[in-house]
Amino acid sequence: MHQIDPALAKELDEQKPATPPGLLSKAEKDRLIERAFLGLYRWYVDRSQKTRNWNPDMDFDWRNFRTDHSRQMNLILEGFFAVEQYVPDYVTTLLRVIRRSHGRSHFHIRWGSEEEKHADLWENTLLFSRYRSPEWIEEYKHVLREQAWELPWDNTMHMSFYTVIQERATQVNYLNTGLIASGKSDDANFAGDADPVLARVAQVIAIDEAAHFNFFMETARLYLYYYPAQALEALHDVITYFAMPAGHLIPNYDRFAELIASSGIYGGREHVRDVLDVALKNLGVNGRRALRQGITRIRQVPTLEGDTMRDTAIFDVLDYQRVEKKIQSLFGRIQAYEKQVGFDEINPTLFVPSGLR
Ligand SMILES: [Fe+2]
Numbered sequence: 001m002h003q004i005d006p007a008l009a010k011e012l013d014e015q016k017p018a019t020p021p022g023l024l025s026k027a028e029k030d031r032l033i034e035r036a037f038l039g040l041y042r043w044y045v046d047r048s049q050k051t052r053n054w055n056p057d058m059d060f061d062w063r064n065f066r067t068d069h070s071r072q073m074n075l076i077l078e079g080f081f082a083v084e085q086y087v088p089d090y091v092t093t094l095l096r097v098i099r100r101s102h103g104r105s106h107f108h109i110r111w112g113s114e115e116e117k118h119a120d121l122w123e124n125t126l127l128f129s130r131y132r133s134p135e136w137i138e139e140y141k142h143v144l145r146e147q148a149w150e151l152p153w154d155n156t157m158h159m160s161f162y163t164v165i166q167e168r169a170t171q172v173n174y175l176n177t178g179l180i181a182s183g184k185s186d187d188a189n190f191a192g193d194a195d196p197v198l199a200r201v202a203q204v205i206a207i208d209e210a211a212h213f214n215f216f217m218e219t220a221r222l223y224l225y226y227y228p229a230q231a232l233e234a235l236h237d238v239i240t241y242f243a244m245p246a247g248h249l250i251p252n253y254d255r256f257a258e259l260i261a262s263s264g265i266y267g268g269r270e271h272v273r274d275v276l277d278v279a280l281k282n283l284g285v286n287g288r289r290a291l292r293q294g295i296t297r298i299r300q301v302p303t304l305e306g307d308t309m310r311d312t313a314i315f316d317v318l319d320y321q322r323v324e325k326k327i328q329s330l331f332g333r334i335q336a337y338e339k340q341v342g343f344d345e346i347n348p349t350l351f352v353p354s355g356l357r
C-alpha cells in the first residue's frame, strides 16, 4: 500500500459529503472543544488566584540567598533565566494563531502572566547570588532579545502537544534543581549547593509548571478524543522534532544543555523516562513504539473509504476508553465550577460523546 500524503488525507476528510450517523460534525466537535477550553480556563484562573498567587520579589527571602554557589549551579540558573526571557515571544506568536478562541487566547494571556514571573524570579537568583552584576544582566537581556523566538508549529493542535512536552520538561528541570538545592543530590559537584531559598524558588516554579502541564494535557486530550487520527499525527510530529524553546537563540546553549544533562537534571534519559513516557501515559497513548507503528498504519489508510481500518489503527495506539473517561471528568469539573457561579442555570457546558468506539 502506498503512503497517503497527510495534507491530501486531510483535504479528503474535509470534503466528505456527510457525517456518518452517530458521529459529530466538524462544527459540533469544534464547538465542544471551544466550550471545554473556555470552561477549563475559567476554572484555572480561579484556582491559580487562590493557590498560586505568589510574587517573585516579596515572597522570597532574597537577602539570605547564598552567594557562594558552585559555578555549575550559577550557570544552570543563568540558563533557566535565559529560556524564560523569551516570554513576550512565547505569548505574542501563539496568541496570533489562537486569537479567535476565547478560552484558548485568554488562557494564553494568563499563562504568559505566570511565565513572566518565572523570568523575574530567575533574574533575582542571578542578582542575589552576586554571580552576575546588574550591568551584566542588563547587557545579557539585550543580547537575548535581539533575536525573536518563533513558533515551532503554526497550528493550535500541534502547539498543544508541544506545550505538554515542554511544560513537563521544564517542570522536571526545576524539580531536579530543587533536589540539589535541598541537599538531596549525590553529585559531588553540587555538594555545597544546598540553599533553602533556592529550594523554595525551584519548588514554587515547578508547581506552576505542573499546573501548565495539566492545562495543556486537557487541551491535548480533547483533540485526541474528538480528532484522534489528526491528533495522533500531531503528537508523533511533535515528539519526533521536539527541542526545548529558544535553545538555538541562547549563546552557549550547548554548554548549558550538557551541564544539565551531566548533572542528572535533564538529559536524554530524563527526557524519555520522566517527560515522554509520563506525557504519553497521561494522554492514554500505549507507548512510543505503539505510536510509531500506529502512525504508519493510519497513514496507509485512505480516509475516504477506510474509516473502520483507520479506527482500528487508532484504537491500537490510543486507550480511547481512558481518554473518554478523562474527558468526561473534565466536563464534570467544569460543570461543578459553573454550578458554584450559577452559570449552570443560564448557559451550562454539556458533554457530548464523540460517537467513536
Ligand atoms: Fe516557566
Ligand SMILES: [Fe+2]
Pocket (backbone or CB within 6 Å): 115, 167, 170, 208, 209, 212
Ligand atoms: Fe510553564
